[in-house]
Amino acid sequence: MSRATYTTPQDAEAAFYEAIERADLDAMLAIWAEDEEVVCVHPGGARLTGFEQVRASWTQIFNSRQRLQIRISNAVYVQGMMLSIHSVHENITVVGEQAPRPPIVTTNVYIRTGGGWRMLVHHASPAPQAPGPAETSKILH
Amino acid sequence: MSRATYTTPQDAEAAFYEAIERADLDAMLAIWAEDEEVVCVHPGGARLTGFEQVRASWTQIFNSRQRLQIRISNAVYVQGMMLSIHSVHENITVVGEQAPRPPIVTTNVYIRTGGGWRMLVHHASPAPQAPGPAETSKILH
Numbered sequence: 001m002s003r004a005t006y007t008t009p010q011d012a013e014a015a016f017y018e019a020i021e022r023a024d025l026d027a028m029l030a031i032w033a034e035d036e037e038v039v040c041v042h043p044g045g046a047r048l049t050g051f052e053q054v055r056a057s058w059t060q061i062f063n064s065r066q067r068l069q070i071r072i073s074n075a076v077y078v079q080g081m082m083l084s085i086h087s088v089h090e091n092i093t094v095v096g097e098q099a100p101r102p103p104i105v106t107t108n109v110y111i112r113t114g115g116g117w118r119m120l121v122h123h124a125s126p127a128p129q130a131p132g133p134a135e136t137s138k139i140l141h
Numbered sequence: 142m143s144r145a146t147y148t149t150p151q152d153a154e155a156a157f158y159e160a161i162e163r164a165d166l167d168a169m170l171a172i173w174a175e176d177e178e179v180v181c182v183h184p185g186g187a188r189l190t191g192f193e194q195v196r197a198s199w200t201q202i203f204n205s206r207q208r209l210q211i212r213i214s215n216a217v218y219v220q221g222m223m224l225s226i227h228s229v230h231e232n233i234t235v236v237g238e239q240a241p242r243p244p245i246v247t248t249n250v251y252i253r254t255g256g257g258w259r260m261l262v263h264h265a266s267p268a269p270q271a272p273g274p275a276e277t278s279k280i281l282h
Contacts, residue, residue, distance in 0.1 A: 037217055037219050039217060039228045039248070041246050041248075041266065041268075044266075044267075044269070045268075045269070046246070046268045046269055047215070047228065047230070047246045047268065049217060049228075074188070076178055076180060076190060078178050078224070078250075078252065078261060080221050080222065080223035080224040081221065081222055081223065082221035082222065082224075083219070083221040083223075083224040083226060085224065085226075085250050085261065085262060087180045087188065087190075087262065087264075089188070105182050105187070105188045105264070107180070107182075107248050107250075107262055107264045109219075109226050109248075109250070111219065111221075120219060120226065121226060121228065121248060123228075123246070123248045123264050123266070125182065125185075125264070125266035126185075127182075127186070127187045127188065128185070128186065128187055
């Protein structure tokens with residue numbers, strides 16, 4: 001598997017969402033740090049840790065043959081020397097469905113390695129359709 | 142409001158969960174960076190950004206008078222010079238309820254400021270009760 005080198009976390013993030021849209025497993029795995037400390041939480045899912053669990057989950061997802069289009073909005077970035085934090089809304093349309101799905105709130109963390117910026121954390125969770133302060137009255141904390 | 146100085150992100154994290162257990166709003170707000178880029182996602186909730194939205198949400202939560210006990214497990218830490226990433230399971234018991242709630246999967250990010258380590262991101266989402274690879278078959282990505 002040849003690995004691209006991403007010189008910025010933004011490049012790694014663009015490649016991450018392109019890999020999902022193309023259901024390209026090699027491209028997806030090339031973006032992740034090969035590390036026991038990688039963390040992946042798919043919407044509504046359990047926490048996966050370590051490269052092997054991450055690999056297994058994307059293999060299963062891409063095998064489903066469900067094709068997705070993703071538009072990113074509301075990005076907030078905080079970048080350090082070694083780590084870069086991205087908070088985004090994923091606006092996902094399943095190809096073949098008319099209406100877009102409710103937005104997904106996602107925290108992505110990238111780490112600078114000898115081979116460029118790689119994904120360290122992907123934490124995605126479904127957001128309510130009409131977000132607002134009133135939402136907090138229903139939640140535990 | 143006097144502000145404690147947390148010399149490690151672990152100290153800030155301990156103070157964060159103590160503030161929730163005590164429903165101590167001043168202590169909670171003292172832990173967050175006073176920054177437009179702070180991000181808070183309560184379980185099942187929309188993304189909140191900026192100190193004012195974060196303040197309003199914790200005010201509302203602590204006013205509910207629901208008291209929580211939180212045990213942290215399965216911690217994974219990756220610390221850089223300026224940013225520190227913590228992935229944890231929050232095991233929450235509501236005081237007065239017999240059974241614990243299902244675990245919450247949480248990504249916490251701390252940033253080193255002139256006043257010590259502060260919380261930059263808190264992203265919490267409900268995990269299924271029995272996590273495992275089979276979970277991924279039900280999810281969007």
